[in-house]
Amino acid sequence: MEMDNFENVSPFDAFKLVIKVLIWTGIYEVNTQRKTIRTAHYVYRILVIFIAVLSLTQHGIRMYQMRDVREELFLALIKGIPVFTLIIKEINIFRYILRINKLHEQIKDSKCMPSNEKDADYLLKNNKFMYTLTKISMLMMFVGFSSFVVFMFIRRYLDPKVQLPSYMPFSTDSMVGFCVAIILDLIIGTWTGFGQYASDLVIATYYAHATVQLKILKYNLISVFGVDKVESNMTIIGNHFQYKDVLDPNLKQRFGYYAEKYRMLICFVQDVDAIFNWHMSIQFFTASANLCFVSSIFSTVKILSSDFVFSTIVALLSASQVFLYCYFGHQVRYESESMNTAIYSSDWMSVSPSLRRDVFTAMTAWHRPISSQVSYIVPVSLVTFVSIMRFAYSLYTLMKAV
Numbered sequence: 001m002e003m004d005n006f007e008n009v010s011p012f013d014a015f016k017l018v019i020k021v022l023i024w025t026g027i028y029e030v031n032t033q034r035k036t037i038r039t040a041h042y043v044y045r046i047l048v049i050f051i052a053v054l055s056l057t058q059h060g061i062r063m064y065q066m067r068d069v070r071e072e073l074f075l076a077l078i079k080g081i082p083v084f085t086l087i088i089k090e091i092n093i094f095r096y097i098l099r100i101n102k103l104h105e106q107i108k109d110s111k112c113m114p115s116n117e118k119d120a121d122y123l124l125k126n127n128k129f130m131y132t133l134t135k136i137s138m139l140m141m142f143v144g145f146s147s148f149v150v151f152m153f154i155r156r157y158l159d160p161k162v163q164l165p166s167y168m169p170f171s172t173d174s175m176v177g178f179c180v181a182i183i184l185d186l187i188i189g190t191w192t193g194f195g196q197y198a199s200d201l202v203i204a205t206y207y208a209h210a211t212v213q214l215k216i217l218k219y220n221l222i223s224v225f226g227v228d229k230v231e232s233n234m235t236i237i238g239n240h241f242q243y244k245d246v247l248d249p250n251l252k253q254r255f256g257y258y259a260e261k262y263r264m265l266i267c268f269v270q271d272v273d274a275i276f277n278w279h280m281s282i283q284f285f286t287a288s289a290n291l292c293f294v295s296s297i298f299s300t301v302k303i304l305s306s307d308f309v310f311s312t313i314v315a316l317l318s319a320s321q322v323f324l325y326c327y328f329g330h331q332v333r334y335e336s337e338s339m340n341t342a343i344y345s346s347d348w349m350s351v352s353p354s355l356r357r358d359v360f361t362a363m364t365a366w367h368r369p370i371s372s373q374v375s376y377i378v379p380v381s382l383v384t385f386v387s388i389m390r391f392a393y394s395l396y397t398l399m400k401a402v
Contacts, residue, residue: 009120011112011209012104014130018201021138025195027090028202029097048195049090055188056083061167071300074293076165078314079189085286086192089199089279096275103275106268107209111261119216126212130205137201137320141193144317149186151310200283200321206272207328207372207380210265214335214370217261218342224254225346243352252355259362262339266370269332273372273380280325280374284388290318291392315392322385329372329380336370 022028023041026048030041059080066072093100106112114120155162156178163172164181172178225244245251294315301307340363348359372380 009114009123009127010108011123011126011212012107013123013127014209015104015107015202015205017131017134018198018205021134021194021198022202025191025198027093027195027199028100045090045094049087051188052083052087052090052192055166055192056080056087058166058168059083062163062165065167071297072165074297077293078290079165081286081290082196083192085282086196086199088282089196092276092279093199099271099275103206103268103271106264109264111257111264112209112213114216115220118219122212122216122219126208130208133204134198134201137197138194140317140320141197142190144313145186145190145193147310147313148189149182151306152182154306197321199279200324203272203276203280204324204328207269207325207332210269210272210370211328211331211335213261213265214332214339217258217265218335218339221255221258221339221343222346224251224258225348225350243350243355244347245351245355251351252358255355255358255362259358262362262366269370269372273374277375280380283321283325284374284378284384287318287322288388288391291315291388292395294318295392295395319385319389322388325374325380326382326385330382333369333371333381336366339366 019028023030026041026045029045030037032038059076062076063073063080066076114123152162152164156175164178164185166185168177168181168184170177170181172181294311297307297311301311343359343363343366348356351359374380374384378384
């Protein structure tokens with residue numbers, strides 16, 4: 001990368017695609033100066049919630065109708081739970097939209113912008129990775145709903161009396177009525193799926209932003225004092241020894257700047273946890289519930305059957321949503337754990353005792369890593385993800401044995 005171009009790199013570029021999806025699905029507000037467009041989109045967002053509530057009602061009616069048929073009931077639950085989750089997420093974003101906009105202002109703050117080529121390189125890699133991850137995730141969601149259409153047609157072919165897992169106000173006994181119902185369900189389902197996954201991806205992107213900023217901070221902390229520990233810890237000028245911060249009066253100010261940036265990142269992660277607490281809590285619960293229902297279906301169907309393949313896709317999608325939180329939340333903790341190691345690796349002994357005391361004070365505060373939590377007790381980490389997967393597998397083996 002050319003030195004003249006690194007200032008054009010912005011950490012907010014990582015969010016552009018996922019926010020476009022959120023705007024398209026009516027979950028996030030459109031950013032425009034035109035009042036007409038803002039008003040129209042606001043009405044669209046209200047309409048989106050109404051359609052989601054209507055869709056949830058359809059699934060609820062179907063659940064009641066199939067309350068005595070376990071397989072059909074579980075299928076209706078698997079389709080209905082994501083709609084319920086989406087409604088909660090939409091309401092949560094509506095409620096905290098001003099705080100979310102403040103998060104975006106922090107991301108665009110000058111402290112988060114690159115100050116050299118290495119910083120820009122870190123940001124570029126993160127931006128490209130999150131852009132690619134968003135595209136792959138949306139493709140996965142589309143494949144998931146396409147498989148649902150194939151699954152329903154296979155079931156219809158094997159049993160002409162099979163109905164959709166959601167109530168339709170018209171007859172679906174004929175193939176024409178069934179196809180119309182499938183198309184309606186596919187449109188609403190795909191829109192719901194994109195909104196669901198994008199709302200999870202944006203949280204993962206917030207964590208990814210904190211992670212890359214911690215990487216940049218560690219690099220700058222090592223660079224601020226230098227890394228050469230072979231020479232004397234003081235610079236010789238004439239017959240006198242001089243500390244680095246004496247020769248460079250701005251050194252202490254730069255270290256204070258980095259310490260302040262670390263405090264800003266702590267507040268940023270805490271704000272993300274607070275804003276999206278209900279959001280993530282509901283997703284953890286509903287994903288676990290979906291995995292339980294899928295485990296129940298696994299225990300009653302043959303391997304490589306259409307039911308098994310579809311259930312596998314549902315399980316993978318549900319698990320991947322939780323994995324997004326856990327992986328990127330874990331990365332924040334991992335990077336923050338090595339903050340003290342990074343600064344200790346620098347030539348901190350080349351500065352004056354006064355600045356060393358500031359370094360020791362900062363290292364004491366940085367000893368505790370930045371850790372995200374759901375519902376203030378459940379850590380957002382890979383350990384939690386593994387625990388959920390173990391629970392789902394234990395339930396599967398138990399139901400298989402019964």
